[in-house]
Amino acid sequence: MIPSTPPAGVSVPRLKRPAPLREGVYDALLNLIVTRALQPGQHLVESELAAHLGISRQPVREALQRLSSEGWVDLRPAQGAFVHVPTEDEADQLLAVRSLLETESARLAASSATPESVVLLRELYEQGVQALAGGDVDAIVAANAAFHAAIMELSGNKVLAELAGRVDRRVRWYYTPVAPQRGRESWKEHAELIDAIAAGDPERAADAMRDHTDRTRQISREVRREEEGSDKGKKEERTPA
Known part of the structure; x- marks a missing residue:
């Protein structure tokens, strides 16, 4: 139940009636x-x-x-x-699809990258590193989404981008609890991915993206199991002997 006043840091804007x-x-x-x-x-x-x-x-x-x-x-x-409380299977299946889509996007991006597009990726990378340094999870998640969206756009495949767009919000939803654990390793992997794209090496870029998204998928499983174990322990504590 939402409290009578929004929690600290949560802004619930009033809607303007002229909008749909x-x-x-x-x-x-x-x-x-x-x-x-x-x-x-x-x-x-x-x-x-x-x-x-x-x-x-x-x-x-x-x-x-x-x-x-x-x-x-x-x-x-x-x-x-x-x-809705997402199950482990739901999250795992979505992240598996995400890995397939983004691996191909990285392969295509490496084939079509320009110096200007590489500069954009490095700028997005710096924004992510700054968000990480500030410890703002929402900013980290947003920066991560922007970075991956830029690579998808760079792929030049509109169908691929459309499919990725359909799962983007749900990926962000699943990624939020994982963001603190992924931390600097995730952005280190992003840097390696940029280097592969800048080098114009499609296979290296695809491998880097596959490893990156699979690692996020693995951490997501581990975080969910830890949460489930914690919830189980709390229930047992509340149960009379």
């Missing part, structure tokens, strides 16, 4: 889920969401139904709406 309200509510709630301002498993109360957004309950209800159809929200009879 249904889409605006959907985008606002999805962003809160992706950034984990609304945590997996959290109860979503229509009246409270409507109050925070400064609107009526009807567009909130419609947005929750759409989010449910897309797998972001679970609607439970007689209980209400809850942020």
Whole structure:
């Protein structure tokens, strides 16, 4: 349940009515889920969401139904709406698809890279390193997404970019808990990837991206199992002997 006032550091903007309200509510709630301002498993109360957004309950209800159809929200009879809790299989399957798409994008990017595009990648890399130094997880996740999107754009394959775009938000959702653990190793891998693309070496770039995304997939599994073990331990502590 969302508290009567937003948690510290969480900004829930009021929506301007001239904008398409249904889409605006959907985008606002999805962003809160992706950034984990609304945590997996959290109860979503229509009246409270409507109050925070400064609107009526009807567009909130419609947005929750759409989010449910897309797998972001679970609607439970007689209980209400809850942020979906992704399973290990869901996360693993999505990250596996991501690895396939991005490995090919890196291969193509290395074949079409220009000096200007390499400069852009290095600028995005520096932004990521700065976000890492600042310890801002949201900024790190955003920088990571921007870096990978730039490589996808550089691939020149519009179909590939479209497919990657469809999974981008969910990848960010799964990546957020992993970002602190990946830390400097992730950006070191990004630097190696840039060097391969700058060298115009498609196979080296593909190998670097495959290793990079597979490592993220592996860490994601480890983090989820640690979380599940922690949750199990807490439940056992609360259970009377």
